[in-house]
Amino acid sequence: MKATIERATLLKSLGHVQSVVERRNTIPILSNVLIEAADDGTIKLMATDLDLQVLETIEAQVDQAGATTISAHTLFDIARKLPEGSQVSLTAAEGKMQVVAGRARFNLQTLPRDDFPVIAEGELPTKFVLPAATLRQIIDKTRFAISTEETRYYLNGIFFHVADDVLKAAATDGHRLARVTVARPDGAEGMPDVIVPRKCVAELRKLLDEIDGTVEVSLSNTKIRFDLGSAVLTSKLIDGTFPDYSRVIPTGNDKLLKIDPKSFAQGVDRVATIASEKTRAVKMALDRDRITLSVTSPENGTAAEEVPGDYSASGFEIGFNARYLMDILAQIEGDSVEVHLADAAAPTLIRENDKAAALYVLMPMRV
Structure with a gap:
């Protein structure tokens, strides 16, 4: 096999395939990427971990068709360090592959193409x-x-x-x-x-x-x-x-809180600074149009912040994992989000509005 590829093209494709390859492999061939050069001027790169397989097709100058397998991470690291804009020549024969770009040349070990496992797809109806x-x-x-x-x-x-x-x-x-x-x-x-x-x-x-x-x-x-x-x-x-x-998606949560997801998430993030890593619990006290976020940490002390919100139901307190709450709020693209609550022990429903494609359910915590 003999082919020449532009470094940027090779690097981009190797970036896609090598991330599938596990760093530690008991089966040596699974550390390799399959490189298959065809007479039509294309090169196929394939990697697998036996559960997942990625195949990428790129254009190249193919002087001699053929196929071999070579260490995916090694070839990726070489391509990463080669000079920008260089042409990379790959020549494989007799269990070795020569990689040449400018003045740099590498002789690498290969494994036979026939040993490379391919996921049999079967019928995909x-x-x-x-x-x-x-x-x-x-x-x-x-x-x-x-x-x-x-x-x-x-x-x-x-x-x-x-x-x-x-x-x-x-x-x-x-x-x-x-x-x-x-x-x-x-x-x-x-x-x-x-x-x-x-x-x-x-x-x-x-x-x-x-x-x-x-x-x-x-x-x-x-x-x-x-x-x-x-x-x-x-x-x-x-x-x-x-x-x-x-x-678990609640349908009867009758207490509605409307908030700005970004400023609310920032408030949660601030008070959670002192929360212990293990629990990450934040308490939310709801009152008419006033929401108080607070954290009590035996090691660090206490923190509290009032955040704006639109709430008119009866007041109560509920606790959430701060990280989980912030993860959900980060997905909201608009400037308003609806939080549908029932009580301190029931799942809470969070969504932008009733027309939104996404909805989230968050289990409360005891705080």
């Missing part, structure tokens, strides 16, 4: 197209609520399902829930309920930053593929049952 902007919005407004508890593996991703003729995406860690609703795309009717793993969500979000058009989504009960043009991301799905989250 459900196919639909989503605008990249919609997919970005879905991920940004839900992924902060994905659980990181490995024991509850079925919560380690975003749950996609079609219900009431709309596509819904939800994530929860048991303390908070985020749900986004978008119009059901053509082709999504009858799709299976799927849980897309956290790592796949993170890699997809990185790739979405670079495209403005649409993304073709194909899926089955066990796999999902996102086709973003030059990049294709394929992932296994989480084999588990997502809980019926609709049961």
